[in-house]
Amino acid sequence: MHVTFSEADLAFQEEVRTFFRDEYPDEIREAVSSGEELPREMQIRWQKILFEKGWAGINWPTEHGGTGWTPVQKYIYAREEGNANAPVIVPFGLNMVGPVIYTFGSEAQKNRFLPDILASNTWWCQGYSEPGAGSDLASLKTKGDLVGDHWVVNGTKTWTTLGQFADWIFCLVRTTSDVARRQEGISFLLIDMKSPGVTVKPIILLDGTHEVNEIHFDNVEVPVENLVGEEGKGWTYGKVLLQHERTNSANTFRSEYRLRKLREQAATSVRGAPPLADDKNFMRRLAAVEVELKGLEYTELRTLAAVSSGKAPGPESSFLKIKGTEIQQAIDTLYMDAAGYYALPYRADPSVGEGTETLTALRYFNFRKATIYAGSNEIQKNIIAKHVLGL
């Protein structure tokens, strides 16, 4: 396997590096570094900067305003983005529903929705999970009945990330009950959050943050033209979307950035104490995570080599998701150990602890979610057992 880039790719790398150095606003850079959740306005501002540059639709084809980049260019971009510690793009529009619409949607849907998604003029959220349907998503109960030229939707979606900001929600909805397999009869609907009958109920997490919601649909009328693709084929479209979501969950280069920062911190003496780098046990554990991450990076490169030669990505997205999120959590544990008891009183008393240490515990607990969302890691292991190992 060759891991050197061509002259053209090296020139591209330089262009991306210069962009992040010169056009990533200090105000947003500092907000990301602080470890606090990025306010909605900053998210949108950053995505609009990418749009102006023509880099919002990384995975989108050029005919819809995307970059049309090769897999190697996407890889280079992801690496520079991670190294710059740039904001994580809100994925629901750009990385999830956008690709579903340009792949399976009608011309009218493409014209209506894609430009606003690309320019971050609309905020989308994802309506898959329900109170009784998470891992076993095919058991979802939200129902759509065709009445005249509308689907009348009733049911509840849950864990809807950032749904409180959303203009639109894309939903998997059961539109036919009389089916041979439960995966049939599910449709992919685009629902305006301002429709009468839509209620957003916040779910406040243990740390007091409002990140997820329950969304209730009470006789919500959805025009038939908001059905994506064919009625009853939503499961197929939803699966395509989840593969994108899982591959993006690996976050290799953000992990690389965090490990590098941790090494820098470990080399410094804090409050007169010997630097953490003197602690052989800590440094051995840090090195072990670095080795794991290097392994993940090479697995990503192997996937990239396969995709570059025309192969479609397959169940390796499950592998990348498991390993990537396990490594993220191992890094959070190292940060907790490094901060010691200064990490404990997060949000409780800002006078205790220094700098961003008090946010360490906040991140540690918040990112327990990484092994659950996008399909839990246990479910990814089932996929690997079935589709890779043939068990």
Ligand SMILES: Cc1cc2nc3c(=O)[nH]c(=O)nc-3n(C[C@H](O)[C@H](O)[C@H](O)COP(=O)(O)OP(=O)(O)OC[C@H]3O[C@@H](n4cnc5c(N)ncnc54)[C@H](O)[C@@H]3O)c2cc1C
């Ligand atoms: C912070 C956060 C944000 C989220 N955002 C969204 C969102 O925006 N939109 C959305 O639609 N959903 C979202 N989700 C939901 C997420 O996709 C589900 O939580 C996930 O699919 C697991 O479903 P569940 O919570 O119902 O757990 P369950 O399915 O009840 O699983 C409980 C436990 O049992 C294990 N388990 C279940 N079945 C099996 C099996 N067959 N084999 C082995 N182990 C099994 C699971 O791994 C898990 O550990 C979010 C979740 C979280 C935590």
